Amino acid sequence: MSIFEIMGPAMIGPSSSHTAGAARLGMMARLLFAAEIDRAVVKLHGSFADTASGHGTDRAVIGGLLGFLPDDERLKNSFALAEKENMQYSIEEIKLREVHPNTVLIELYNQAAAKELKMIGSSVGGGRIEVTEINGSSVKLTGRMPTLWILHKDRPGEVAIITSILGEHQINIAFMQVYRNRKGDIGSCIIELDQKPGEEVIESLSRSKDIFQVRYLPAL
Amino acid sequence: MEYKSTAELSSLAEEENTSISEIVLKVEMEESELSRSEIESRMAANLQVMRDAVERGINNKIESGGGLVGEEALKMQSFLNSNPLEKDNIYNTVISYALAVSEVNAGMGKIVAGPTAGASGIVPAVVLALAEKLELGDEQIIKSLYTAAGLGYVVSRKATLAGAAGGCQAECGVASAMAAGAAVELRGGTPEMVVNAFALALKNMLGLVCDPVAGLVEVPCVKRNAAAASHALSASTMALAGIKSVIPADEIIIAMTEIGDQLPSCLKETSKGGLAITPTALKLKEEIFGKK
Numbered sequence A: 001m002s003i004f005e006i007m008g009p010a011m012i013g014p015s016s017s018h019t020a021g022a023a024r025l026g027m028m029a030r031l032l033f034a035a036e037i038d039r040a041v042v043k044l045h046g047s048f049a050d051t052a053s054g055h056g057t058d059r060a061v062i063g064g065l066l067g068f069l070p071d072d073e074r075l076k077n078s079f080a081l082a083e084k085e086n087m088q089y090s091i092e093e094i095k096l097r098e099v100h101p102n103t104v105l106i107e108l109y110n111q112a113a114a115k116e117l118k119m120i121g122s123s124v125g126g127g128r129i130e131v132t133e134i135n136g137s138s139v140k141l142t143g144r145m146p147t148l149w150i151l152h153k154d155r156p157g158e159v160a161i162i163t164s165i166l167g168e169h170q171i172n173i174a175f176m177q178v179y180r181n182r183k184g185d186i187g188s189c190i191i192e193l194d195q196k197p198g199e200e201v202i203e204s205l206s207r208s209k210d211i212f213q214v215r216y217l218p219a220l
Numbered sequence B: 001m002e003y004k005s006t007a008e009l010s011s012l013a014e015e016e017n018t019s020i021s022e023i024v025l026k027v028e029m030e031e032s033e034l035s036r037s038e039i040e041s042r043m044a045a046n047l048q049v050m051r052d053a054v055e056r057g058i059n060n061k062i063e064s065g066g067g068l069v070g071e072e073a074l075k076m077q078s079f080l081n082s083n084p085l086e087k088d089n090i091y092n093t094v095i096s097y098a099l100a101v102s103e104v105n106a107g108m109g110k111i112v113a114g115p116t117a118g119a120s121g122i123v124p125a126v127v128l129a130l131a132e133k134l135e136l137g138d139e140q141i142i143k144s145l146y147t148a149a150g151l152g153y154v155v156s157r158k159a160t161l162a163g164a165a166g167g168c169q170a171e172c173g174v175a176s177a178m179a180a181g182a183a184v185e186l187r188g189g190t191p192e193m194v195v196n197a198f199a200l201a202l203k204n205m206l207g208l209v210c211d212p213v214a215g216l217v218e219v220p221c222v223k224r225n226a227a228a229a230s231h232a233l234s235a236s237t238m239a240l241a242g243i244k245s246v247i248p249a250d251e252i253i254i255a256m257t258e259i260g261d262q263l264p265s266c267l268k269e270t271s272k273g274g275l276a277i278t279p280t281a282l283k284l285k286e287e288i289f290g291k292k
Helices: A016-033 A058-065 A074-083 A160-169 A199-207 B008-013 B021-033 B037-057 B073-079 B090-106 B122-134 B138-158 B172-186 B191-203 B221-240 B249-262 B279-289
Strands: A008-011 A039-046 A088-093 A102-110 A115-125 A128-134 A137-141 A147-153 A173-179 A184-194 A213-216 B109-114
Touching: A008 B037, A008 B191, A016 A058, A016 A128, A016 A213, A039 A058, A058 A074, A058 A128, A058 B008, A074 A088, A074 A213, A102 A199, A115 B221, A128 B172, A137 A173, A137 A184, A147 B138, A160 A184, A160 A199, A160 B037, A173 B037, A173 B221, A199 A213, A199 B138, A213 B021, B008 B021, B008 B138, B008 B191, B021 B037, B021 B138, B021 B172, B021 B191, B037 B122, B037 B138, B073 B191, B090 B109, B090 B122, B090 B221, B122 B138, B122 B172, B122 B221, B122 B279, B138 B172, B138 B191, B172 B191, B172 B221, B191 B221, B191 B249, B191 B279
Parallel strands: A039 A088
Antiparallel strands: A008 B109, A039 A102, A102 A115, A115 A128, A128 A137, A147 A184, A147 A213, A173 A184
């Protein structure tokens, strides 16, 4: 832990969990989606739903979707800015099962590219976040370190290929999680790194034949 | 080098014949692999955010999320401006700065969490008011922020800093203790005095519950920041006079954790007890959020 987590971070108030964490969750959804957002549906659960407007949770999530970090003063005016950017949005309430009290479900759509994203994430205290579900798959994504999210064919040796590419580029893996929904289907790997991977690393990974998607998520 | 307790922090400083801030800085350099100047400039950026928040809060009406606060610092400032004798009293400056930052926080303005957003007015109020009074430069203020951070770091290793887990003692209580330690360093006290100030401030905030009206960071949070900041200044003065906390700081942190565990959840940021369920609070909640 750093002293800047104690005397810090610099952020937009009023609450590290309900405002800073909410903005980070929006930002994470934006990074995962990696396409223009035509329409966003934000469904707030638990304490997020109960005190959303008073804590600016709703505005912070929308601000994050627009690419604003927790210390960005534009968070306060994110509703107006979303309209300017032609991002439609709605804020709703939802009751989810077995999740943290500060949880949000974010759905993002881009019609032209026929893209959709459904992300569930929680603000777990002090502005820290945890994304727990992406498009129906359970994950654990914290945004504290540079992270790669890779979709690949689920077959023997595929994970070794990914880690050896990282090794060749002198990138050290701090934490790694591997998921899949069905055997032989698409595997999903979340790799948290000690170093920022350069463009060339992402290119090498993308070129590998059984890798379908490489998404770089910088530390938030 | 590492420190896990306030006792280790002060003995390291004394062994090396230096200040607590220097130990905190050195450990941060080791941990983060950043240089001294990189860390200094990051903290200087935080200091700027604190100054801007004070300026904004004492000069402007703030529109807060629930509208329960917004003009308190402004009122303090105009009172002080028309009463030169009151203006000269550092306690009044501390109160007005703490209100200012807390109100900026409540109004979705930019602040530095210290250790949390809800308690963000306390450390800046104490160090900025003292630095003005003693005519100290930014370099010294930044050092005192390291001291505050190092003390908070010790708490975070042993206990919680979240109101939802430990009550307000873990937020405003810890912030007050951090500010008291920082104040002693700014005023030229020894590492032992820093730790005693921390202990005296924290000890007298034990048991403080988190019962915010309508779940907002407004009532009692904004004025409680002012109270906790002036409390920090008192603790620092006692420590400088050589007054010691009979119970050592590290034991107080453990006591705080135990008290936090024993507090019922209705008094830990759920707004289901205490001030939050007074008739006035319930009425205000309904006005703000409707009959949800």
